[in-house]
Amino acid sequence: xxxxxxxxxxxxxxxxxxLNAIGADVVVTGDAxxxxxxxxxxxxxxGAFRDAAQKLRDxxxxxxxxxxxxxxxxxLGICLGMQMLFEKSYEFGEYEGLGLIQGSVRPIAxxxxxxxxxxxxxxxxxxxxxxxxxxxxxxxxxxxxxxHSYYAADCFDAVIATCDYGAPLTAAVQKGNVYGCxxxxxxxxxxxxxxxxxxxxxxxx
Amino acid sequence: MITKRIIPCLDVRNGRVVKGVNFEGLADVSSPVELxxxxxxxxxxxxxxxxxxxxxxGRKLFSDILTETAGKVFIPLTVGxxxxxxxxxxxxxxxxxxKVSVNSGAIRNPNLIDEAAKLYxxxxxxxxxxxxxxDGVFRVFAKGGRENTGMEAIEWIRSGVERGxxxxxxxxxxxxxxxxxxxxxxLQKVCDVVSVPVIASGGAGKIEDFITLFQTxxxxxxxxxxxxxxxxxxxxxxLKRAMQAHGIPARI
Numbered sequence: 001x002x003x004x005x006x007x008x009x010x011x012x013x014x015x016x017x018x019l020n021a022i023g024a025d026v027v028v029t030g031d032a033x034x035x036x037x038x039x040x041x042x043x044x045x046x047g048a049f050r051d052a053a054q055k056l057r058d059x060x061x062x063x064x065x066x067x068x069x070x071x072x073x074x075x076l077g078i079c080l081g082m083q084m085l086f087e088k089s090y091e092f093g094e095y096e097g098l099g100l101i102q103g104s105v106r107p108i109a110x111x112x113x114x115x116x117x118x119x120x121x122x123x124x125x126x127x128x129x130x131x132x133x134x135x136x137x138x139x140x141x142x143x144x145x146x147x148h149s150y151y152a153a154d155c156f157d158a159v160i161a162t163c164d165y166g167a168p169l170t171a172a173v174q175k176g177n178v179y180g181c182x183x184x185x186x187x188x189x190x191x192x193x194x195x196x197x198x199x200x201x202x203x204x205x
Numbered sequence: 206m207i208t209k210r211i212i213p214c215l216d217v218r219n220g221r222v223v224k225g226v227n228f229e230g231l232a233d234v235s236s237p238v239e240l241x242x243x244x245x246x247x248x249x250x251x252x253x254x255x256x257x258x259x260x261x262x263g264r265k266l267f268s269d270i271l272t273e274t275a276g277k278v279f280i281p282l283t284v285g286x287x288x289x290x291x292x293x294x295x296x297x298x299x300x301x302x303x304k305v306s307v308n309s310g311a312i313r314n315p316n317l318i319d320e321a322a323k324l325y326x327x328x329x330x331x332x333x334x335x336x337x338x339x340d341g342v343f344r345v346f347a348k349g350g351r352e353n354t355g356m357e358a359i360e361w362i363r364s365g366v367e368r369g370x371x372x373x374x375x376x377x378x379x380x381x382x383x384x385x386x387x388x389x390x391x392l393q394k395v396c397d398v399v400s401v402p403v404i405a406s407g408g409a410g411k412i413e414d415f416i417t418l419f420q421t422x423x424x425x426x427x428x429x430x431x432x433x434x435x436x437x438x439x440x441x442x443x444l445k446r447a448m449q450a451h452g453i454p455a456r457i
Binding site for chain 1: 206207210279298303328371401456
């Protein structure tokens with residue numbers, strides 16, 4: 001069973017549909033026991049880092065997710081959910097994340113040319129940085145759909161793919177059983193479904 | 206590199222695509238679900254569903270269609286038409302829309318943009334404007350382009366972005382349906398005052414019109430069209446190949 005963590009952030013309808021489409025056994029839940037009993041866990045999220053981090057703490061799901069990661073279960077953060085995996089974020093202040101992967105979340109404005117628009121909205125190509133079982137069903141250069149104004153910085157060898165938006169931005173990360181996608185696999189057509197299939201059926205199996 | 210997006214727009218009334226389409230291999234050419242799925246497989250980067258239903262019954266059908274589409278088509282989906290309140294946002298987002306486009310509803314109540322952006326994020330709020338030259342001035346038209354609001358268009362769009370709109374769809378009434386190319390002059394004026402993505406609409410008749418658009422106005426992010434795609438006058442996959450051949454980044 002794959003648990004999508006519902007902590008009151010964002011619309012989970014599309015994500016649930018995409019997992020149904022690949023035949024995954026999905027449950028959308030905010031229940032700690034259900035999340036602990038799942039084989040794989042997905043942490044979604046859109047919106048502001050501070051609010052989302054606060055909601056995770058208020059619901060005490062932060063501890064649950066740390067345990068999931070520690071116990072070696074595959075965990076996938078998507079978009080803001082990926083950003084939450086890091087130590088801290090500098091979105092409108094300085095806020096603590098789950099600290100599962102070394103690095104911090106910073107404005108893309110710091111590194112991209114002034115001529116480019118913020119947020120990055122649209123399809124960009126993945127540039128693989130190292131091998132990952134998350135990508136076993138897709139090719140280097142495949143396009144995925146991004147919507148973001150912040151990116152994961154200083155995450156070194158956790159970076160498994162970047163995209164070129166005037167500067168290389170972290171597109172996906174992996175540290176052991178913890179994975180993250182800055183882009184939206186549930187909105188990235190067949191390529192996105194192939195990534196979700198790898199996560200739900202293949203990684204760690 | 207980020208690609209320029211190509212977006213087909215489907216007008217839906219009472220659960221069916223209006224104007225009809227002309228594709229071989231589609232069992233039901235006016236099924237929004239089948240057409241959306243066809244476009245997704247053939248290179249569309251995003252889809253716009255425009256609800257032109259007037260009745261409550263039709264609206265329910267639209268919601269059902271949306272839900273069914275979102276369960277089968279995994280590219281971004283924007284929904285417009287009849288969005289007047291936050292509960293309209295809520296309704297279509299729950300059915301699987303990723304972005305919601307406001308037009309007349311925002312003209313009547315501009316605060317709708319602020320409130321929706323605050324609640325759902327700017328990335329979710331698209332301001333769509335129907336604009337026409339009247340005595341040499343760009344004016345905003347409401348009610349599907351039938352009513353001159355008297356508002357100056359460039360300022361309206363600029364203020365919409367300030368209020369929190371995350372994307373602009375600029376539909377030129379002057380070039381719409383003429384198939385003589387996009388309204389480059391109008392688009393340029395909008396690109397000069399906003400920093401969010403601008404989607405060009407109205408006027409595309411052939412592949413070259415998109416090439417001219419992206420080459421002349423590099424700040425335009427996407428091109429939107431309806432009938433030329435529906436009737437197969439322009440195939441999205443051919444268009445994408447032509448874009449690539451001209452050095453315009455396209456997802457193939």
